[in-house]
Amino acid sequence: MTAKSDKARPTPAPPVITGRTAIIAGNGSLPLAVADGLRQRGQSPFLIAIKGEADPELLARKDAEISIVELGGLIRILKAHDIANVVLAGGVRHRPEFSAALKPGNGNLSALFRFLRAFRLGDDGLLRAVIATIESYGFRVVGAHEIVPDILAPAAGVLTRKKPDREGGANIAAAKVAARAIGALDIGQGAVAIGGRVVALEGVEGTDAMLQRVADLRSARRINRQGGALVKCAKPQQEVRADLPAIGVSTVENAAKAGLSGIAVEAGRTLILGYRETIAAANAAGLFIETFDQEAG
Amino acid sequence: MTAKSDKARPTPAPPVITGRTAIIAGNGSLPLAVADGLRQRGQSPFLIAIKGEADPELLARKDAEISIVELGGLIRILKAHDIANVVLAGGVRHRPEFSAALKPGNGNLSALFRFLRAFRLGDDGLLRAVIATIESYGFRVVGAHEIVPDILAPAAGVLTRKKPDREGGANIAAAKVAARAIGALDIGQGAVAIGGRVVALEGVEGTDAMLQRVADLRSARRINRQGGALVKCAKPQQEVRADLPAIGVSTVENAAKAGLSGIAVEAGRTLILGYRETIAAANAAGLFIETFDQEAG
Numbered sequence: 001m002t003a004k005s006d007k008a009r010p011t012p013a014p015p016v017i018t019g020r021t022a023i024i025a026g027n028g029s030l031p032l033a034v035a036d037g038l039r040q041r042g043q044s045p046f047l048i049a050i051k052g053e054a055d056p057e058l059l060a061r062k063d064a065e066i067s068i069v070e071l072g073g074l075i076r077i078l079k080a081h082d083i084a085n086v087v088l089a090g091g092v093r094h095r096p097e098f099s100a101a102l103k104p105g106n107g108n109l110s111a112l113f114r115f116l117r118a119f120r121l122g123d124d125g126l127l128r129a130v131i132a133t134i135e136s137y138g139f140r141v142v143g144a145h146e147i148v149p150d151i152l153a154p155a156a157g158v159l160t161r162k163k164p165d166r167e168g169g170a171n172i173a174a175a176k177v178a179a180r181a182i183g184a185l186d187i188g189q190g191a192v193a194i195g196g197r198v199v200a201l202e203g204v205e206g207t208d209a210m211l212q213r214v215a216d217l218r219s220a221r222r223i224n225r226q227g228g229a230l231v232k233c234a235k236p237q238q239e240v241r242a243d244l245p246a247i248g249v250s251t252v253e254n255a256a257k258a259g260l261s262g263i264a265v266e267a268g269r270t271l272i273l274g275y276r277e278t279i280a281a282a283n284a285a286g287l288f289i290e291t292f293d294q295e296a297g
Numbered sequence: 298m299t300a301k302s303d304k305a306r307p308t309p310a311p312p313v314i315t316g317r318t319a320i321i322a323g324n325g326s327l328p329l330a331v332a333d334g335l336r337q338r339g340q341s342p343f344l345i346a347i348k349g350e351a352d353p354e355l356l357a358r359k360d361a362e363i364s365i366v367e368l369g370g371l372i373r374i375l376k377a378h379d380i381a382n383v384v385l386a387g388g389v390r391h392r393p394e395f396s397a398a399l400k401p402g403n404g405n406l407s408a409l410f411r412f413l414r415a416f417r418l419g420d421d422g423l424l425r426a427v428i429a430t431i432e433s434y435g436f437r438v439v440g441a442h443e444i445v446p447d448i449l450a451p452a453a454g455v456l457t458r459k460k461p462d463r464e465g466g467a468n469i470a471a472a473k474v475a476a477r478a479i480g481a482l483d484i485g486q487g488a489v490a491i492g493g494r495v496v497a498l499e500g501v502e503g504t505d506a507m508l509q510r511v512a513d514l515r516s517a518r519r520i521n522r523q524g525g526a527l528v529k530c531a532k533p534q535q536e537v538r539a540d541l542p543a544i545g546v547s548t549v550e551n552a553a554k555a556g557l558s559g560i561a562v563e564a565g566r567t568l569i570l571g572y573r574e575t576i577a578a579a580n581a582a583g584l585f586i587e588t589f590d591q592e593a594g
Contacts (some may be wrong), residue, residue: 187495198484201498
């Protein structure tokens, strides 16, 4: 990815990654962006597609494929291909049925999943446990943003020609409080506010489905107020090496279809996938994109 | 309404209501239940349907019709028909566009709406302001549950043959925390948890649409875990004379379609519309309905 901004933005120096890196690839464009970032450094990434999640373009280039609950199989693949580093990249749309992880052949890992099941961990707890397990086998888990640092949303400011007006600011403020509250409960990372009021909260359905819901509520005239803002932010307890909130061109397009005025995301802990294209899409649609600091109210 | 329970439950004595009572009727079956309750006491209720909200059965029996923003017109109707008491009953699906309230003819009330708009009050603030305005003209605003007390969810306990198992209890606990959090933010009153995790939060779309979303996520195999619970509870700052959370037969049917195991609602601050029919529907579908105390975790 060669993300360049309409405005100048400093790009942090990429960290030194030694040894071969495996990308465990969920859906979306992030896994291929990470793969391209590694290739630009002369490295040859090992692409492991998650069954039922990875995009067709990635499936065409995959080196291996695993089921999301086959942690045992994953470790074997990593060892067999002399992997040093692991990147968890992309979304996972399908919640695993953990009883599938208890089938014979998953060996001692079934104990892990029994543990997870017993304690009913949320996404965040589950991710931490998966990362800890991979690391316990001697692999280094790195964040996608450590490979392609320019995908992180830049420091607080407006990235588009359009700026949020007073009502836009009120929408951002209201949606931010809600997004943080549901993030603290490890439920979701996004909220939409219109007319200063939160109208939709993101659960398992994801951001695009939430934006479609807002569009439907507008069509049904159950929301009559114009404008509105989508806010996405990381959870307070966010594991930054996986599952960072992300926006991209499709987010901008769906926000426009939902009649929103713009999008605000947390600086440094949100990914902008395809930065130049995303900002261009927002400028073309007349939407604002703003970033805000983690600490600021 | 002649709600009778499968189990014995004490019915509080109805309060003394003197003078004619007007019912400002939104959607759902509550307005007619209140009307029937008043008739059983020998009173003749005055039915005012909210345009675009009231059900066909109510529209057939209405005495007057108003737009939700015509507070000026409402006061004139109440005065003209010698009304003493006002009940706000039923849901309002369509958020008003407050600029419509600023049109000529709404007189001094436009000041109220300008005020509301300026301060971007939530549902709760808006309801309080509407109630305060109606009372400032000398009318008494009473809650629907003061007319038909047996529609309130009874004291904490299981109302159905089926009881929540351990997983059901974990789902109720998780959804309760989420429902209270979004209630405190004046966003919504309901949440669904499956496998101990919250998967859907209720915004403007309402409970039935949220349950449909859960059913869709299951069809798409994005939720694979069985069971789940819907929780509804009042906001901490709830104005109990309007907008109490409600469940009824359709809620039970939609929860069953979403593959849930049951429903939990807050005792004393949630309405069960058609108590006997609702419990019978839950028993027929094999769902539990449980009530919990406001204070208990």
